[in-house]
Amino acid sequence: MTYTITEACIKCKYMDCVEVCPVDCFYEGENMLAINPDECIDCGVCEPECPAEAIIPDTKDGSERWVEVNRQYAVIWPNISRKGVAPADSDKWLEVKDKFNLHFSEKPGPGNS
Numbered sequence: 001m002t003y004t005i006t007e008a009c010i011k012c013k014y015m016d017c018v019e020v021c022p023v024d025c026f027y028e029g030e031n032m033l034a035i036n037p038d039e040c041i042d043c044g045v046c047e048p049e050c051p052a053e054a055i056i057p058d059t060k061d062g063s064e065r066w067v068e069v070n071r072q073y074a075v076i077w078p079n080i081s082r083k084g085v086a087p088a089d090s091d092k093w094l095e096v097k098d099k100f101n102l103h104f105s106e107k108p109g110p111g112n113s
Contacts, residue, residue, distance in 0.1 A: 028109030078111030
């Protein structure tokens with residue numbers, strides 16, 4: 001089992017999950033995070049830390065798509081090990097639906113510079 005980040009993270013990107021990860025398997029895109037499924041040790045400590053409830057186990061129905069999205073972007077985006085600053089308007093995006101099709105960005109985030 002691995003954990004994966006879903007579209008609920010898009011434009012929210014709170015990053016509370018990054019601080020608790022013991023293996024630093026988070027990668028930062030312009031407006032969402034990704035978990036590298038090959039690095040995740042399945043500990044699950046990140047899941048309850050996400051205010052957007054964007055992290056799910058790969059055993060949950062519908063997770064297959066997100067595992068592949070996370071895998072694809074984890075090799076492109078910079079690895080992060082510290083919590084960054086969430087977008088100022090994060091809270092307004094919490095309940096928005098269909099964020100992947102309308103708002104997803106393939107661009108990398110700044111990483112932990």
